[in-house]
Amino acid sequence: NVHSHGTWGTISTAAAVARLDEAPAEHVRAIINLAASMGPANTWTPALEGATIRNLYPGRSAFQGMLAVDLQRCGFTGLDDAPSDVYGTLLADAFDQSAAVAGVDALARPGADRERYRIEQNYFKLHACCRFNHFALDAVMELRRVHRLEASAVGKVEVVTIPFAVRMSEPAPTSSLAARFSIPWAVAASIVLGRTDPSAFDETALSDPRVRDLARRVVISTDPAMSPRHVDAPTARVRIVLRDG
Secondary structure, three states, X not given: XXXXXXXXXXXXXXXXXXXXXXXOHHHHHHHHHHHHOOOOOOEOHHHHHOOHHHHHHHHHHHHHHHHHHHHHHOOOOOOXXXXXXXXXXXOOOOOOHHHHOOOOHHHHOOOOOHHHOHHHHOOOOOOOOOHHHHHHHHHHHHHHHHHOOOHHHEEEEEEEEOHHXXXXXXXXXXXXXXXXXXHHHHHHHHHHOOOOOHHHOOHHHHOOHHHHHHHOXXXXXXXXXXXXXXXXXXXXXXXEEXXXX
């Protein structure tokens, strides 16, 4: 339930700024411990309801990460192992230290698998909405293209996707931001408008009765075997049912 933009960004920013500042290892460790106790534990609810405070998450976490570097210089101290305390008690049930640094030592060896650096596994959004919409949208856009589907011919759309999708199943979002976190809306807009760029989620699109009607006919179900955590794991199945059967 914790929104990642407001948590991971604090520690990662702190570590990056400390590295750019050429801080010694013991200072970097102290800065990470400070940052772990400074990350805002934000929930997904504002995003799902379209509250734009959600847009502050990345900036605020980055600010806190930079502040951690200055606080260490000023003599502030943190726990010896703040990530275990914060992530293992407040944000989760446990914290696996070995998993957090898995493969890091190997990166220093010649020929190491450098893909373990998460920054080299970046994800580029080709749809202007939450990534968890993308799994279904990739399938819908391909079906629409291959079968030359017209929106008026679509009776309903059945989407099976990751378990988190149950929180993104509101068919009638009330704002542009909320629409970006609605699978039914994104799917309907992609079929009716033929696009998933920002204009599929703006005020004009929100007032389009064709999109609103189809969004109510997008059925969401989940499969616990589906996960976005692994590139080889399935993430969505889509079935488009036409009015003529």
